[in-house]
Amino acid sequence: MSLRLPGLTLGLAVFASLASATFHEVTVGKGGQLKFDPETLTAQPGDQIRYSFFAKNHAVAQSTFDNPCQIQENAIFSGFTATDSPDVAAPTTFIITVNDTKPLWFYCPQRNGDHCQKGMVQAINAPSSGNTFDAYKAKAQKASTPSTPPVGTLPAGGLRKLHVDVGFNADLVFNPNNVTELVGTVVEFGYNPANHSIVQSSFDAPCQPLESGGFIAPFVRTQQTPSGVTFEVTVTDTKPIWFYCAQTAKTHCQAGMVGSINAAVDGNKTFQAFKDLAAKAPPSTITANTPLVGVLKVNGTLINDVGSAVLNTTALDPSLIYEIPPPGSDYPPYIGGMAGGNQPGDYGWGANITDEAVEFLQILQLLANFKVAILLEGFTKLRYGEWAGAYPASITNTIGSLAAQALIHRRAYTDSLQHYSKDLMSVCQYTLPLDTVDDWLQALLTMMTLSMGANIDIISLAVTSDPWLVPALATALGSEARMTALINLMQNHVASTAPREALMPYQLAASFMINKYAGGGSCDAVKDQVKVFPALNITNKVAQPDGGRLTQVTVEVPSESKGDHWLAWIGAWGGVEYTVVASDGTAPVPDSLSGHVWVVLTMAKDLKVRDIETAAVAGPELVWTAQQWAS
Ligand SMILES: *[C@@H]1O[C@H](CO)[C@@H](O)[C@H](O)[C@H]1NC(C)=O
Ligand SMILES: *[C@@H]1O[C@H](CO)[C@@H](O)[C@H](O)[C@H]1NC(C)=O
Ligand SMILES: *[C@@H]1O[C@H](CO)[C@@H](O)[C@H](O)[C@H]1NC(C)=O
Ligand SMILES: *[C@@H]1O[C@H](CO)[C@@H](O)[C@H](O)[C@H]1NC(C)=O
Ligand SMILES: *[C@@H]1O[C@H](CO)[C@@H](O)[C@H](O)[C@H]1NC(C)=O
Ligand SMILES: *[C@@H]1O[C@H](CO)[C@@H](O)[C@H](O)[C@H]1NC(C)=O
Ligand SMILES: *[C@@H]1O[C@H](CO)[C@@H](O)[C@H](O)[C@H]1NC(C)=O
Ligand SMILES: *[C@@H]1O[C@H](CO)[C@@H](O)[C@H](O)[C@H]1NC(C)=O
Numbered sequence: 001m002s003l004r005l006p007g008l009t010l011g012l013a014v015f016a017s018l019a020s021a022t023f024h025e026v027t028v029g030k031g032g033q034l035k036f037d038p039e040t041l042t043a044q045p046g047d048q049i050r051y052s053f054f055a056k057n058h059a060v061a062q063s064t065f066d067n068p069c070q071i072q073e074n075a076i077f078s079g080f081t082a083t084d085s086p087d088v089a090a091p092t093t094f095i096i097t098v099n100d101t102k103p104l105w106f107y108c109p110q111r112n113g114d115h116c117q118k119g120m121v122q123a124i125n126a127p128s129s130g131n132t133f134d135a136y137k138a139k140a141q142k143a144s145t146p147s148t149p150p151v152g153t154l155p156a157g158g159l160r161k162l163h164v165d166v167g168f169n170a171d172l173v174f175n176p177n178n179v180t181e182l183v184g185t186v187v188e189f190g191y192n193p194a195n196h197s198i199v200q201s202s203f204d205a206p207c208q209p210l211e212s213g214g215f216i217a218p219f220v221r222t223q224q225t226p227s228g229v230t231f232e233v234t235v236t237d238t239k240p241i242w243f244y245c246a247q248t249a250k251t252h253c254q255a256g257m258v259g260s261i262n263a264a265v266d267g268n269k270t271f272q273a274f275k276d277l278a279a280k281a282p283p284s285t286i287t288a289n290t291p292l293v294g295v296l297k298v299n300g301t302l303i304n305d306v307g308s309a310v311l312n313t314t315a316l317d318p319s320l321i322y323e324i325p326p327p328g329s330d331y332p333p334y335i336g337g338m339a340g341g342n343q344p345g346d347y348g349w350g351a352n353i354t355d356e357a358v359e360f361l362q363i364l365q366l367l368a369n370f371k372v373a374i375l376l377e378g379f380t381k382l383r384y385g386e387w388a389g390a391y392p393a394s395i396t397n398t399i400g401s402l403a404a405q406a407l408i409h410r411r412a413y414t415d416s417l418q419h420y421s422k423d424l425m426s427v428c429q430y431t432l433p434l435d436t437v438d439d440w441l442q443a444l445l446t447m448m449t450l451s452m453g454a455n456i457d458i459i460s461l462a463v464t465s466d467p468w469l470v471p472a473l474a475t476a477l478g479s480e481a482r483m484t485a486l487i488n489l490m491q492n493h494v495a496s497t498a499p500r501e502a503l504m505p506y507q508l509a510a511s512f513m514i515n516k517y518a519g520g521g522s523c524d525a526v527k528d529q530v531k532v533f534p535a536l537n538i539t540n541k542v543a544q545p546d547g548g549r550l551t552q553v554t555v556e557v558p559s560e561s562k563g564d565h566w567l568a569w570i571g572a573w574g575g576v577e578y579t580v581v582a583s584d585g586t587a588p589v590p591d592s593l594s595g596h597v598w599v600v601l602t603m604a605k606d607l608k609v610r611d612i613e614t615a616a617v618a619g620p621e622l623v624w625t626a627q628q629w630a631s
Pocket of ligand 2: 195219220221247248249
């Protein structure tokens with residue numbers, strides 16, 4: 001099977017800009033040498049440099065060329081990092097971003113042994129003549145002592161990061177677990193197998209969350225080392241920080257899975273004292289529906305909310321397409337996490353519901369059934385299937401979160417119908433266009449514009465009939481608008497015009513979806529629930545020469561439909577224009593239109609767009625009116 005990858009142009013553009021931003025690794029004092037390795041570097045604006053530190057206690061500080069070993073004003077400074085091994089890097093690193101090509105002069109300010117004066121210096125983008133690296137180093141070797149700044153000075157101008165492994169080596173430990181860190185350091189916890197969490201406690205009550213203000217990371221079950229899931233906490237003051245893993249299955253906290261940042265080294269509140277107290281502590285708790293407090297990322301992508309205590313990093317499961325939960329029950333918590341939040345606890349339901357609103361919700365659910373199906377199936381292919389790699393992971397993940405949103409929005413409809421004991425629309429097996437990414441994207445975009453149109457129609461009707469519906473409808477509309485923007489971006493169209501937010505009579509939207517995608521026998525029940533108009537068949541299209549705008553179309557008029565026919569061209573904001581269909585089926589295209597326009601064959605020419613369905617004969621169909629016309 002040949003795969004066309006419309007995302008390739010975009011993908012390459014994104015990768016190209018990343019590819020030019022290089023990550024440079026620099027070791028500081030490796031092998032016990034008083035040396036940066038490499039000592040000189042050429043870096044482009046946007047490049048990042050990561051410093052990793054070895055025994056004994058080094059730092060990176062910025063000076064001017066003229067004054068080595070002395071920190072300059074507003075300098076970059078990593079903070080000192082003490083560690084024992086000359087060969088294994090400390091878990092703390094320092095990352096800076098290069099902003100321009102001006103020379104940068106760095107040195108190690110360790111006074112004990114006068115590292116800078118022993119030549120422990122580095123230059124980024126040093127000129128090859130004049131103020132060269134060698135000239136800087138020679139100056140450093142003659143520089144006065146002591147170097148500045150002293151031990152204890154806080155980091156600036158870059159990211160100082162401490163990495164802590166959660167469940168290191170499959171043991172019930174944090175590694176490191178007893179750290180001294182500077183204010184301003186970001187502590188990055190990396191999850192490993194099997195199922196751990198990170199929760200802040202007080203010293204006195206280990207294995208219990210702080211009553212308020214503490215950080216809380218969810219349980220993350222994973223089989224991968226490392227999992228790619230991280231949790232970040234910033235050290236904001238010098239007070240001791242105590243934390244534990246709240247897993248009760250094997251009483252992780254009591255078994256020693258605890259840690260501290262800036263614990264006292266003596267007295268009665270040391271790390272050891274905390275660990276001893278934890279060993280005797282009552283069972284760990286974190287409350288049900290504990291909110292996430294801290295920064296959770298999956299391979300760099302921020303996860304806003306896990307709704308509850310467990311993040312399941314497994315993919316969205318396409319079986320969810322068919323799963324309509326009863327009201328009050330929940331999707332797995334990670335769905336709400338991926339969607340950026342769950343459905344509301346209170347929809348503001350009225351005492352009763354009008355018959356119109358029941359129909360609105362049923363049609364919206366029908367459209368949502370399809371959207372959920374096409375999004376989940378496409379996401380699965382992009383993430384794990386034949387299309388993996390077609391787009392950068394950030395785009396694929398965003399499709400996943402949009403699929404999760406579609407599930408949450410469908411719940412708003414089904415919860416409401418169930419609340420009033422009304423029938424749901426059955427979910428059927430759709431014929432999904434999944435042969436190529438391009439087909440999938442086009443179908444997704446088409447259905448999104450149609451669904452937005454139906455939403456606009458229904459909002460305008462519900463405003464008077466059932467106003468409690470409006471917030472849910474408007475929220476779904478916003479989510480769909482975001483989706484279409486992303487799909488637009490993923491498509492390879494020439495300067496693609498954004499899809500129009502056309503008002504679409506909701507009956508026509510449902511009809512199009514059923515006609516096009518609900519082919520199989522399992523959809524018969526659905527077909528009985530909605531009026532289905534025949535598809536509008538366009539047999540010929542005439543465009544201006546050189547791929548200009550579309551001027552005329554030829555349509556099929558069913559022989560049993562007698563009388564005059566018009567094409568209704570549905571534009572934005574509820575606008576509509578009619579052109580007459582001649583006896584040979586030809587009809588002009590209004591010259592005011594551009595981009596994608598919905599067309600309906602009708603037996604009237606003076607209806608407001610909302611009422612077109614009362615005189616519709618066939619359609620709607622999406623027609624590209626202006627821009628390159630490919631035969
Ligand atoms: C680049 O700009 C950022 C933001 O102002 C700053 O924090 C950083 O230190 C700059 N990098 C260098 C190498 O000066
Ligand atoms: C992870 O552990 C928590 C707490 O024991 C539990 O509620 C959750 O079900 C576990 N997750 C998985 C995926 O097993
Ligand atoms: C993070 O990325 C790695 C490498 O691509 C992958 O193996 C891992 O499954 C990802 N983690 C998650 C939670 O998706
Ligand atoms: C800890 O030490 C302080 C004095 O250093 C003392 O007042 C306190 O009672 C001690 N606490 C415990 C739990 O031993
Ligand atoms: C924790 O770290 C301090 C300071 O480095 C050290 O004195 C102490 O022995 C450590 N405690 C444990 C239990 O490793
Ligand atoms: C994680 O989610 C997947 C997909 O829904 C599901 O199949 C799996 O059972 C879940 N794992 C746990 C342990 O809940
Ligand atoms: C519907 O509920 C409203 C109050 O929310 C009430 O005024 C009205 O009479 C009810 N209508 C019916 C048909 O029950
Ligand atoms: C368009 O073609 C399809 C498939 O041949 C047919 O079922 C449908 O009735 C046609 N529509 C019209 C309006 O003739």
